[in-house]
Amino acid sequence: MSKLKLIIQREFIAKVRNKSFIMMTFLSPILMIGMGFLVVFLMKKNDEKIKDIVYVDNSGMFSKEDFKDTKTIHYEDYTALGAEETKKKVEDGNYYGALIIPKQDSLELLAKSIEFYSKDSPGMSLMEALENKIEQKIRNSKLTNFGMDLDKIEASKINTDIKMFNFSGEESSKLINGLKIGLGSIAGYLLMMFVIIYGNSVMRSVIEEKTSRIIEVIVSSVKPFQLMMGKIIGNASAGLLQFFIWGILLLIITTIASAVFGVDIVEMQAARVPSEQVEAAKQAIEPDKMQVLIQEILRLPILKMFILFIFYFLGGFMLYSSLFAAVGAAVDNETDTQQFMLPIMMPLMLGIYVGFATVMNDPHGSIAVLFSYIPFTSPIVMLMRVPFGVAWYELAISMAILLATFIFMVWLAAKIYRVGILMYGKKPTYKDLYKWLKYKG
Amino acid sequence: MKNLLEINNVVKKYGDFTALNDVSLNIPKGSVFGLLGPNGAGKTSLIRIVNQITMPDSGSIILDGEALAPHHTAQIGYLPEERGLYKSMKVGEQALYLAQLKGLSKAEAKKRLKYWFDKFDISAWWNKKIEELSKGMAQKVQFIVTVMHNPKLLIFDEPFSGFDPINAQLIAKEILQLRDEGATIIFSTHRMESVEEMCDEIALINKSNKILDGKLDDIKRQFKTHTFQVGLNTDNPTEVKNKLKENFEVYPSNFKLLNDSLTMNVKLTEGNTANNLLSFLTSRGEVQHFVELIPSANDIFIQAINKNI
Numbered sequence: 082m083s084k085l086k087l088i089i090q091r092e093f094i095a096k097v098r099n100k101s102f103i104m105m106t107f108l109s110p111i112l113m114i115g116m117g118f119l120v121v122f123l124m125k126k127n128d129e130k131i132k133d134i135v136y137v138d139n140s141g142m143f144s145k146e147d148f149k150d151t152k153t154i155h156y157e158d159y160t161a162l163g164a165e166e167t168k169k170k171v172e173d174g175n176y177y178g179a180l181i182i183p184k185q186d187s188l189e190l191l192a193k194s195i196e197f198y199s200k201d202s203p204g205m206s207l208m209e210a211l212e213n214k215i216e217q218k219i220r221n222s223k224l225t226n227f228g229m230d231l232d233k234i235e236a237s238k239i240n241t242d243i244k245m246f247n248f249s250g251e252e253s254s255k256l257i258n259g260l261k262i263g264l265g266s267i268a269g270y271l272l273m274m275f276v277i278i279y280g281n282s283v284m285r286s287v288i289e290e291k292t293s294r295i296i297e298v299i300v301s302s303v304k305p306f307q308l309m310m311g312k313i314i315g316n317a318s319a320g321l322l323q324f325f326i327w328g329i330l331l332l333i334i335t336t337i338a339s340a341v342f343g344v345d346i347v348e349m350q351a352a353r354v355p356s357e358q359v360e361a362a363k364q365a366i367e368p369d370k371m372q373v374l375i376q377e378i379l380r381l382p383i384l385k386m387f388i389l390f391i392f393y394f395l396g397g398f399m400l401y402s403s404l405f406a407a408v409g410a411a412v413d414n415e416t417d418t419q420q421f422m423l424p425i426m427m428p429l430m431l432g433i434y435v436g437f438a439t440v441m442n443d444p445h446g447s448i449a450v451l452f453s454y455i456p457f458t459s460p461i462v463m464l465m466r467v468p469f470g471v472a473w474y475e476l477a478i479s480m481a482i483l484l485a486t487f488i489f490m491v492w493l494a495a496k497i498y499r500v501g502i503l504m505y506g507k508k509p510t511y512k513d514l515y516k517w518l519k520y521k522g
Numbered sequence: 523m524k525n526l527l528e529i530n531n532v533v534k535k536y537g538d539f540t541a542l543n544d545v546s547l548n549i550p551k552g553s554v555f556g557l558l559g560p561n562g563a564g565k566t567s568l569i570r571i572v573n574q575i576t577m578p579d580s581g582s583i584i585l586d587g588e589a590l591a592p593h594h595t596a597q598i599g600y601l602p603e604e605r606g607l608y609k610s611m612k613v614g615e616q617a618l619y620l621a622q623l624k625g626l627s628k629a630e631a632k633k634r635l636k637y638w639f640d641k642f643d644i645s646a647w648w649n650k651k652i653e654e655l656s657k658g659m660a661q662k663v664q665f666i667v668t669v670m671h672n673p674k675l676l677i678f679d680e681p682f683s684g685f686d687p688i689n690a691q692l693i694a695k696e697i698l699q700l701r702d703e704g705a706t707i708i709f710s711t712h713r714m715e716s717v718e719e720m721c722d723e724i725a726l727i728n729k730s731n732k733i734l735d736g737k738l739d740d741i742k743r744q745f746k747t748h749t750f751q752v753g754l755n756t757d758n759p760t761e762v763k764n765k766l767k768e769n770f771e772v773y774p775s776n777f778k779l780l781n782d783s784l785t786m787n788v789k790l791t792e793g794n795t796a797n798n799l800l801s802f803l804t805s806r807g808e809v810q811h812f813v814e815l816i817p818s819a820n821d822i823f824i825q826a827i828n829k830n831i
Binding site for chain 1: 610
C-alpha cells in the first residue's frame with residue numbers, strides 16, 4: 082500500500098473516530114431542525130395572544146368598520162369615556178394600549194397629532210398596521226375632498242404580473258429567485274464553515290504531531306509533503322462524509338418531522354418572512370403558478386450544483402488547509418496561531434460578505450464575476466452564483482485559476498511546513514517564514 | 523563492501539549558519555559507531571541528513587554502495603532524541619501503522635510485532651492508548667517500532683534516556699544483539715560510560731566540524747600520555763620521589779592502596795620505557811601497583827573539545 086494512502090487512512094480514521102466528529106455529525110442536524118421547528122412553534126404561539134387595544138376617536142372620522150378585529154388585535158371603542166379617563170384605565174387595567182385620535186381642524190394636523198399609549202413599547206408590525214389603517218382613512222377623506230370617486234379609484238387598481246421566460250421558452254416564476262438566493266447562500270456559507278472547521282482540524286493535527294514529537298519518526302519514513310497531503314486529503318474525506326451524512330439525515334428527519342408534526346416545509350420557510358408578504362406570496366401562487374414553480378425547481382441544475390459544490394469544496398479546502406497546515410507547522414501550540422490566522426480568515430469573510438452583497442442584487446454583475454474568479458473567494462462566491470446559471474467558460478476560468486492557485490499554495494505551504502515541523506522554541510515571525518521558504522531541501 | 527555508510531564532504535547551511543562543514547565519515551558494516559559531540563555541534567543535522575529528513579547543500583552519502591535515495595528509508599531505523607508517539611492512538615494500531623510506513627506488509631508487520639511484543643513481554647498493552655502508558659513503557663514501544671523492520675542501519679539518538687537502569691541494560695543488550703545479527707548501528711549519546719561499553723568506532727563533531735574519528739582503541743592509544751599509576755612499598759618515600767623526578771615527570775595520584783605505600787602518577791619522558799621505570803622501582807622497594815593510565819572516552823571527549831576551542 083502506498084505511504085500516502087496509509088497516511089490518508091490514518092488521518093481519516095483518527096478524525097472520524099473522534100468523539101466531537103460523531104457528536105457534530107449526528108447531533109447538529111437534529112439540533113438545527115429542532116431549532117427550526119421551535120421557531121415555527123414559538124411564532125405560532127406568539128401570534129395566538131390577542132392584544133386588546135382601545136381607541137378614543139374625538140375626530141368622529143372613524144367608524145366601527147375601520148376598527149375591525151383581526152386575528153391578533155381586538156379593538157374596543159372608548160370614545161365615550163374621554164381621552165384622560167381611557168389612558169388611566171389602560172394604565173391600570175389589562176389592556177395593551179390606547180389609541181387617541183384628537184379633533185383637529187385639518188387632515189394634515191390630524192395626521193401628525195394621533196397618539197398611542199402603552200405600557201410596553203409596541204412592536205414594529207403593530208405600529209405599521211395602525212399607521213396604515215389611519216393613513217388610508219385620511220387619504221380617502223382627502224380624495225373625497227378633492228371630489229374624486231373612491232369606487233372608481235378602487236376599480237382602477239390593477240395587478241400587473243410580468244411573466245418571465247427564458248429563450249428556451251420555459252416560463253419561470255419570481256419566487257424561484259428567492260429559492261436560488263437561498264440555495265446559493267446556504268452552499269457558500271456551508272463551504273466557509275467546512276473550510277474553517279476542517280482547516281482548523283488539519284492545523285491541530287499538525288500541532289499535535291509536533292508537540293507529541295512523533296513528527297521526526299514519521300518524516301524519517303515519509304516525505305513531509307506526503308504527510309501534509311495525506312492529512313489534507315484525510316480531513317477532506319472526513320468532511321465529505323460528514324456532508325453526505327448531514328444530507329441524508331436532513332432528508333430523513335424532515336420527512337419524519339413533517340409527517341408527525343404536520344408542519345410543512347413551505348410554511349416553515351414562509352414563517353421567516355413577515356406575514357403580509359406571505360399573504361402576498363400565497364395570493365401570487367395560483368394553481369398554474371405553483372406548477373411553474375415546481376417545474377422550475379425540477380429544472381434547477383441540482384446535479385450540477387452538487388458536483389460544483391464538491392469541486393469547490395475540495396479546491397477551496399485544499400487551498401486553505403495547506404495554509405492552515407503551514408501555520409500549524411510554524412508554531413508550537415495553538416495559542417501562537419492567532420497572528421497567522423487573520424490573513425487566512427480575511428478572504429473567507431470577504432467571500433461571504435461580497436457574496437451576500439453583490440450576488441443577491443445582480444448575480445452576473447462585474448463585482449460578483451470578479452470575485453468568482455479570485456481563487457481565495459471564488460469557491461464561496463461562485464457557489465452563490467451557480468443556481469442562477471453561470472456560463473461554462475466562466476466556470477472553466479474560475480476552476481482553472483482555483484486549481485493553479487491551489488497547486489502553487491500547496492507547494493509554498495509545503496516549504497514552510499517542511500522546515501517548521503522540526504523547529505521548536507521561538508515563535509516565528511513572518512520574516513522567519515520567508516527565510517524558511519528559501520532553505521534548500 | 524567494508525563500509526555500510528559513507529558520508530563524503532557533507533555541507534549543510536541554515537541561512538547564514540553552517541551546521542555541518544565538510545564532514546566525512548565512514549561507518550563500517552557491523553559496527554557500533556559512536557557519534558559524539560557537545561550540544562549543538564551538528565550531530566542531529568547529520569543524522570537528519572542520513573534519514574533524508576533534510577538534504578545536504580553539498581556532498582554525497584553512500585548507503586551500502588548506493589547513493590542515498592528515498593527507498594532507503596525502509597532500510598534505516600531511527601530513534602530520535604526527541605521522541606514520541608500519537609498519544610490517543612492504540613499501541614498496536616500505531617505500531618502497525620509505523621511498520622507499514624517503513625514498507626512492511628500488514629501481515630508481516632503483525633508477525634514481527636508479535637515477536638517483539640512477546641520478547642519484551644508487553645503483549646497486554648496492544649489495545650492500550652499511549653497516553654495510558656508510563657514513559658518507560660512508551661519508550662519500549664518506541665524501541666520496537668524503530669527496529670522491527672530489520673533495518674541495515676540503526677540510528678539511536680540517546681537511546682537510554684527515560685529508561686531505568688534495568689531496562690537500559692535490556693535495551694543495550696538488544697542493541698548489541700542486533701549488531702551481532704548484522705545490523706550497523708550509529709549511536710549518539712552524552713553518556714560516555716555507554717560509549718566505552720558499546721562502541722567499536724567513534725567520531726567526534728564540534729562546532730560543525732569533525733575533529734576526530736577512528737577505532738576507539740586506536741584513539742585511546744593516540745590519546746594516552748604514557749603515564750603509569752604506581753604504588754610502591756618503600757622505607758624512604760621522599761628520596762625515591764626525588765630520585766624519580768630526575769628521569770621522569772611525577773604527579774600526585776589519588777588512588778588508595780591497602781597498606782601504607784607511596785602512590786603517584788609517573789609520566790615517561792623522552793627515551794624512557796615502561797621497563798626502565800619498573801626496574802628503577804623494583805630496585806627501591808616492593809612494587810604493589812603498576813598500571814598504565816588509559817584515557818577514558820570521557821577524557822578524550824573533554825580533551826579533544828578543549829583543544830579544539
